[in-house]
Amino acid sequence: MNLRAIGCNVASAAVELRERLAFNPEKTQRALAELNARFAAEAVILDTCNRVEIYVSRQETVAPLHIPLMAEFLAEIHGVPPAEIVPHLYEHADTAAAKHLFRVAAGLDSVVIGEGQIAGQVKDAYESAHKSTATGPLLNVLFPTALRVSKRVRTETGIAHGHVSVSSAAVDFVRQVFDTFTDKTVLVIGAGKMGRLALKHLAELEPAAILVTNRSAEKAAAVARDCNGVVVPWPQLDDALVQADIVLSTTGAPEPIVSAGRFDEKVRPRRGGRPLVVFDMAVPRDFDARIHDGDTVSVFNVDDLAREADRSMGERKRHLSAAERIVEAEVEKFVAEWNRRANGPVIGQLTAEVDRVRDSVLGPLLDKLNGKLTSKDKDNIEGAFRLFQNRLLHGPIAALREASTEGHSGGLREALRKLFGLKG
Numbered sequence: 001m002n003l004r005a006i007g008c009n010v011a012s013a014a015v016e017l018r019e020r021l022a023f024n025p026e027k028t029q030r031a032l033a034e035l036n037a038r039f040a041a042e043a044v045i046l047d048t049c050n051r052v053e054i055y056v057s058r059q060e061t062v063a064p065l066h067i068p069l070m071a072e073f074l075a076e077i078h079g080v081p082p083a084e085i086v087p088h089l090y091e092h093a094d095t096a097a098a099k100h101l102f103r104v105a106a107g108l109d110s111v112v113i114g115e116g117q118i119a120g121q122v123k124d125a126y127e128s129a130h131k132s133t134a135t136g137p138l139l140n141v142l143f144p145t146a147l148r149v150s151k152r153v154r155t156e157t158g159i160a161h162g163h164v165s166v167s168s169a170a171v172d173f174v175r176q177v178f179d180t181f182t183d184k185t186v187l188v189i190g191a192g193k194m195g196r197l198a199l200k201h202l203a204e205l206e207p208a209a210i211l212v213t214n215r216s217a218e219k220a221a222a223v224a225r226d227c228n229g230v231v232v233p234w235p236q237l238d239d240a241l242v243q244a245d246i247v248l249s250t251t252g253a254p255e256p257i258v259s260a261g262r263f264d265e266k267v268r269p270r271r272g273g274r275p276l277v278v279f280d281m282a283v284p285r286d287f288d289a290r291i292h293d294g295d296t297v298s299v300f301n302v303d304d305l306a307r308e309a310d311r312s313m314g315e316r317k318r319h320l321s322a323a324e325r326i327v328e329a330e331v332e333k334f335v336a337e338w339n340r341r342a343n344g345p346v347i348g349q350l351t352a353e354v355d356r357v358r359d360s361v362l363g364p365l366l367d368k369l370n371g372k373l374t375s376k377d378k379d380n381i382e383g384a385f386r387l388f389q390n391r392l393l394h395g396p397i398a399a400l401r402e403a404s405t406e407g408h409s410g411g412l413r414e415a416l417r418k419l420f421g422l423k424g
Contacts (some may be wrong), residue, residue: 001094001338002058003057003093004055004066005053006063006067006070006089007051007052008053010084013123021074022052026076027134028047028128030077031043031073032132035073035230036134039065040137042057042136042137043133043135043139044125044135044143045125047125050110051104055142057138057142064093066091067089068082068183070089071085088131090359095331095335097325098331101122101142104118104146104325105146106154106159106323112313113159116160118305119150122150126144140336145334149327149330153327158315159322161316168405172204173201173298173304173305174202174246174277176315177253177298180197182208183210184207184246185207185211185245186244188210188211188213188227189247189249189250190249190251191220191222191223196223196226198281210224211229212224212229212238213233213237213240215234215251217231223360230424236388237257237258242271244276246276246277247279249282249287253282254284256286256287257286257287260287264291264303275297275298275301276298278299280302281301281302285301289301346400347397347400347422349422350422353418353420355389365381
């Protein structure tokens with residue numbers, strides 16, 4: 001196996017560098033073609049918001065690709081000086097490279113442990129390279145195996161259970177309050193980024209209506225366009241609060257926009273006791289905390305949501321060791337199967353070559369002794385030659401299999417080819 005995974009991620013390189021090394025579709029195709037032509041390497045480029053990685057495999061008879069050469073290659077593609085790239089690159093070789101890909105695909109090397117999006121990105125990266133004929137025998141086995149490992153980790157462990165971001169944690173809260181959402185109205189107050197992320201998750205619940213209000217009518221219209229919402233003029237906020245079942249508020253106002261007195265006087269009496277869930281994601285807060293009554297009105301702030309996200313992350317971490325065990329077992333299985341495929345032809349050629357040599361020596365000998373030997377004598381001589389052959393081959397074959405379990409049988413395969421004059 002001559003496999004390398006070389007790249008950088010959020011842990012090794014700041015976003016300022018990662019964005020300079022990012023691949024668009026045109027650069028990806030050009031880079032894959034260059035890796036194939038210049039280095040005779042099969043390749044896959046994995047580019048996400050958190051990582052840029054190049055997986056390359058070459059024939060075992062040639063030198064592997066290392067960080068300095070790949071840094072020069074990246075510099076050429078992106079116009080970034082190699083000296084700025086090298087300190088931030090990591091390199092995984094052979095078995096470690098396979099393990100790294102399996103962990104990446106399973107979401108074990110992600111900022112958010114167990115995230116599901118990365119498996120789709122790995123799949124897209126592989127399919128793009130495969131479509132461009134940039135992959136070959138090793139990567140065409142490695143990447144589908146990584147996707148299968150990812151699926152196994154997600155289905156056999158709890159690594160992907162629960163929301164682990166502040167915005168998505170909001171969904172967990174509303175599910176505890178409402179059984180259905182097709183008759184619910186969501187009110188968005190303000191246009192903050194976190195609120196938009198939370199709205200994206202809540203919109204997946206397919207509420208009946210989404211209302212948007214903001215002091216700036218232009219900003220309200222922009223948010224409404226993104227979510228197919230309806231703009232409510234800012235002076236009609238109280239009326240919107242009466243209609244709403246779920247509120248997302250991220251105005252960034254210096255003080256609460258809805259005081260307890262205002263809510264109790266102008267909103268609560270008109271709601272008829274209907275449940276209301278308010279996600280006050282603003283800092284400072286938009287809603288007076290005293291509005292929360294623990295009965296019909298629930299107000300959650302950003303710290304509440306963060307605690308929910310942390311709790312979910314804690315649950316995922318409990319399953320991390322089980323996920324890692326699956327990866328370790330799958331890596332061992334992959335390496336053994338790959339080496340079995342690679343060793344099989346060599347062992348077959350080696351056996352055939354020794355058979356040929358044995359027959360070339362034994363045949364003339366038996367012809368020379370023809371008439372002087374009994375059938376039993378011939379059987380004994382042939383048996384002795386076969387025993388000698390088996391003992392001769394036992395050492396190389398055993399050493400090859402042992403090297404395979406350790407993940408470095410390539411050099412020994414090449415040595416056997418040269419020693420016995422086998423074809424590559």
